[in-house]
Amino acid sequence: MKAGRIVKVSGPLVEAENMEGAKMFDVVEVSEHKLIGEIIELHGDLASIQVYEETGGLGPGDPVYLTFAPLSVELGPGLIEAIYDGIQRPMDVIKEAEGDFITRGITAPALDRNRKWDFKPTVKQGDSVISGDIIGEVQETPIVLHKIMVPPGLEGTIVSIKEGQFTIEEEVAILKNGDGKETPLLMYHKWPVRKPRPIVEKMLPDQPLSTGQRILDTFFPVGKGGTACIPGPFGSGKTVIQHQLAKYADTDIIVYIGCGERGNEMTDVLMEFPELIDPHSGEPLMKRTVLIANTSNMPVAAREASVYTGITIAEYFRDMGYSVALMADSTSRWAEAMREISGRLEEMPGEEGYPAYLGRKIAEFYERTGRTICQGSDRREGALTAVGAVSPPGGDLSDPIVQATLRVVRVFWSLEDTLAFQRHFPAISWLNSYSLYNIDEYIKEKIGPEFITMRDDAMKILQEEADLNEIVRLVGAESLAPQDRLTLEIAKSLREDYLQQHAFHEVDTYCSIEKQYSLLDLILAFGEKAKQALGQNVPFDDLSSLPVREEIARAKYIPEENMDSISQIKEKLNTTIEELIKQVE
Numbered sequence: 001m002k003a004g005r006i007v008k009v010s011g012p013l014v015e016a017e018n019m020e021g022a023k024m025f026d027v028v029e030v031s032e033h034k035l036i037g038e039i040i041e042l043h044g045d046l047a048s049i050q051v052y053e054e055t056g057g058l059g060p061g062d063p064v065y066l067t068f069a070p071l072s073v074e075l076g077p078g079l080i081e082a083i084y085d086g087i088q089r090p091m092d093v094i095k096e097a098e099g100d101f102i103t104r105g106i107t108a109p110a111l112d113r114n115r116k117w118d119f120k121p122t123v124k125q126g127d128s129v130i131s132g133d134i135i136g137e138v139q140e141t142p143i144v145l146h147k148i149m150v151p152p153g154l155e156g157t158i159v160s161i162k163e164g165q166f167t168i169e170e171e172v173a174i175l176k177n178g179d180g181k182e183t184p185l186l187m188y189h190k191w192p193v194r195k196p197r198p199i200v201e202k203m204l205p206d207q208p209l210s211t212g213q214r215i216l217d218t219f220f221p222v223g224k225g226g227t228a229c230i231p232g233p234f235g236s237g238k239t240v241i242q243h244q245l246a247k248y249a250d251t252d253i254i255v256y257i258g259c260g261e262r263g264n265e266m267t268d269v270l271m272e273f274p275e276l277i278d279p280h281s282g283e284p285l286m287k288r289t290v291l292i293a294n295t296s297n298m299p300v301a302a303r304e305a306s307v308y309t310g311i312t313i314a315e316y317f318r319d320m321g322y323s324v325a326l327m328a329d330s331t332s333r334w335a336e337a338m339r340e341i342s343g344r345l346e347e348m349p350g351e352e353g354y355p356a357y358l359g360r361k362i363a364e365f366y367e368r369t370g371r372t373i374c375q376g377s378d379r380r381e382g383a384l385t386a387v388g389a390v391s392p393p394g395g396d397l398s399d400p401i402v403q404a405t406l407r408v409v410r411v412f413w414s415l416e417d418t419l420a421f422q423r424h425f426p427a428i429s430w431l432n433s434y435s436l437y438n439i440d441e442y443i444k445e446k447i448g449p450e451f452i453t454m455r456d457d458a459m460k461i462l463q464e465e466a467d468l469n470e471i472v473r474l475v476g477a478e479s480l481a482p483q484d485r486l487t488l489e490i491a492k493s494l495r496e497d498y499l500q501q502h503a504f505h506e507v508d509t510y511c512s513i514e515k516q517y518s519l520l521d522l523i524l525a526f527g528e529k530a531k532q533a534l535g536q537n538v539p540f541d542d543l544s545s546l547p548v549r550e551e552i553a554r555a556k557y558i559p560e561e562n563m564d565s566i567s568q569i570k571e572k573l574n575t576t577i578e579e580l581i582k583q584v585e
C-alpha cells in the first residue's frame with residue numbers, strides 16, 4: 001500500500017509529504033493506528049490532512065497510507081435505527097465490542113455484513129432499467145420499506161434477479177449494459193459524501209410540511225423539501241420542538257445529526273431519541289430514524305464529516321421517493337470546526353475568525369435539500385427538508401453563522417428565552433419569525449381561502465398588540481379606548497389559547513390543520529362578535545368576563561374526533577353576546 005510520511009502534527013491537522021497520486025478529499029489512513037483522515041489541501045506532494053480521531057502520540061516520520069478514494073458512506077439496508085459517528089462507524093456496534101472507551105483506529109462496517117434481508121424483486125429478467133430504477137424491496141423495519149435502486153451511473157438489462165434472504169454483500173441481480181458488460185448488483189452501494197446525489201429535477205416546494213404545531217403550520221410553515229433555521233438558546237425548548245417535529249412532521253424518514261459540544265449533550269439525544277414513540281405507527285421512532293452523533297471523545301473535525309454523512313444518507317432515502325426530514329443540531333458546532341481547521345491551515349480569516357468560505361459551505365449544504373423528481377423511469381417525487389439549529393454565543397443573531405444561515409434558509413423560527421421564562425411554549429416569537437414559502441394555493445384548496453384571511457387577521461391583531469403595549473407602558477391600560485382593550489383581549493386569547501401548545505398534553509401535543517382552522521375561527525369569531533357588541537354599547541368588562549371565554553380557552557384540548565363541539569362553542573358565544581346586546585338595547 002502506498003504511503004507518505006508525516007512531517008508535522010497540529011491538533012487534528014497532519015501534514016504529510018511523499019503523497020503524489022493523492023487527490024483532494026481522498027481518505028487516508030494515518031499512522032500504524034490507521035486513523036481515518038481526509039486530504040483538505042494539496043501542494044505538490046505535500047498534503048494537509050484533517051484527522052477524525054485524536055492525533056496524540058503521532059509524530060514526524062509516521063506513515064500515511066493512501067486509499068485513493070474519497071470519504072464515502074455505505075447506503076443500503078441496515079441504515080435505519082443505526083447510530084453512527086461522523087464517519088459512519090456504527091457506535092452501538094463498536095460500543096458493544098469495545099465498551100465505553102473506544103480504541104483509536106477501530107473500524108466496523110457501517111452496514112451489518114452478516115444480517116440477512118428478505119429481498120423481493122420488483123423487476124424481472126429482461127427488463128431494461130436506468131439509474132434510480134427500483135429493482136426490489138426490503139422491509140427494513142415495520143415502518144420502512146427500503147427500495148433497492150440501480151445505483152447512479154448504471155443502466156442496462158436485467159440478466160438475472162433473485163428472491164429470498166441475502167446479506168448486503170450477496171449479489172441479488174446482474175445488469176448488462178449496452179456494451180455487453182455485466183455488473184452484479186448488491187443491496188448496497190457507496191457514495192462520496194461531499195458529492196450531492198444526482199436528481200432529475202428540482203421543483204418549488206409548494207406544499208407545507210405539516211407538523212401539527214399550530215404556530216408553525218399556521219404562521220411559519222416550512223415547505224416540504226424546504227429549509228428552516230432555529231436558534232437554540234439554552235432552556236428555550238429547542239429539544240422539545242425538535243422531538244415534536246420528529247414525531248409529528250409528515251415525513252417518512254428522519255436523519256438526526258447531533259454535533260453536540262459537551263459529551264453529555266449528545267448522550268441526551270442518544271438516550272432520549274430511542275425512547276420516543278412514533279404516534280402514527282405506535283412503533284419506536286427509531287424504526288424510521290438514522291442518528292449521527294459526535295461524542296466528546298471525537299475531535300471537532302469529525303463534526304465537519306457528520307454533516308455530510310447525514311445529508312448523504314438523507315438524499316439516499318429521498319431518492320427512494322420518500323419525504324425525509326434532516327435535523328442538524330447544531331450547525332454552529334460544525335462552523336466552529338471549520339474555523340479551527342482553517343486557523344490551523346493559516347488561511348486568511350474572515351469575520352470573527354471564521355473562514356471566508358463559511359457562507360458558501362453553509363449554502364452548499366442547504367442546497368442539497370429540495371422537492372425533487374428522483375432518478376428512475378417512474379419519475380417519482382421525493383423531498384428532503386432540513387432544519388438546522390444554530391446556537392450563537394449569547395443568542396446574538398448578528399453572529400456570522402446565523403447570518404450566513406439566514407441568507408440561505410427560507411424559514412426562521414425565532415426561539416426566544418424571554419418567552420420560555422414566561423412559560424410561553426413553544427417559545428417561538430410570532431413577531432420575529434418568518435417564512436418565505438408561499439403555500440397559499442395549497443391552503444386554499446385543502447382548507448379554504450378563509451384560512452388565509454383568518455391567519456392574516458390574527459397576525460395583524462398580534463402586531464397591534466405589540467404597538468398597544470408600547471402605549472400601555474407609557475400611559476397605562478385605563479387610558480385605552482374599549483376597542484383597543486378588546487384588541488388586547490383577543491391578542492391574549494390568540495397567544496394563550498392558540499399559539500401556546502403543550503407538548504406533553506395528550507391531545508394538545510398534535511393539532512391537525514383542520515382543527516387549527518376551527519380554533520382560529522372560534523377565537524376570531526369571539527373578537528368579531530365582541531366588537532359588534534362594543535359598538536352597541538355593551539360594557540367591555542361584561543364581554544371580557546363572559547364564562548364562554550373559559551370554553552374557548554379549553555377548546556384546544558378537545559380531541560380531533562370531537563371537533564364538532566368547537567363549532568358548538570362558537571354558536572354558544574354568538575347567542576350569549578346577542579343576549580348582552582339585547583339587554584342594553
Ligand code: ADP
Nearest residue numbers: 233234235236237238239240425426501502503
Ligand atoms: P433546550 O433544549 O432548549 O435547552 P428543552 O427543549 O429541554 O430546552 O426545554 C426546556 C423545558 O421547557 C422542558 O423541559 C419543558 O418543561 C419546557 N418546554 C419546552 N417546550 C415545551 C412545550 N412545547 N410544551 C411544554 N413544555 C415545554
